Amino acid sequence: MSVSLTDMSSYARSVVEQLGLEPHPEGGWYVRDWQSPINDQSGRRPLSSLIYFLLAEGDASAWHKVDADEIWLWHGPAPVTIEMAGSGEAPDETAVRTVV
Template identity: 45%
Template structure:
């Protein structure tokens, strides 16, 4: 059951459940086309993606690059699991987007000239890399740009237990 804040955003942004967890809606598809190993795709596409506080998106990978653009208000903790047949578990986040004291560190959140942590608002997950995401410190909204275009034919969800 989503929190009141998440439910309100799901309704106002017209989001649908995503198979990996959370909610999404495609918002843009580039008009230009390109051939890929799996057929013709648009050169890029974008979605809104929402996770409720504490919610996780399951391990998955896409054959295209995916650029995460963080909107907040909660932080996104992104874990990368390599490019093998199954994700390699690492309990520490690869990167934290946004302000969350539990995960902000030099590898995930850059420092400003005054030395204070500033939010990392964009992060690239390379094509073919396992990833999973957690919302921390509140509901977390992001835009995900995939190039070439996202297609569920090009997406793989990890088997249960990974």
């Protein structure tokens, strides 16, 4: 569940409004800015895409499996904690927590 526009900071709200971000089903806010005109072998998914993704204070992205390479560009201003480990419903005890 994404933090509502009325509950986020004025800075986060301005980013959502300026970039036209929408609530993401896994939490946070996003917009797809670009996608490859070439699809994968199944023909259902672009080979690559670029999204803007925002987690406002109090927001969290749901634990999920990533089945493709991702490149993350962090634009601050607050730190973010990334957890990577396991393949179950939640991070396992060997989760690697990285604070950026």
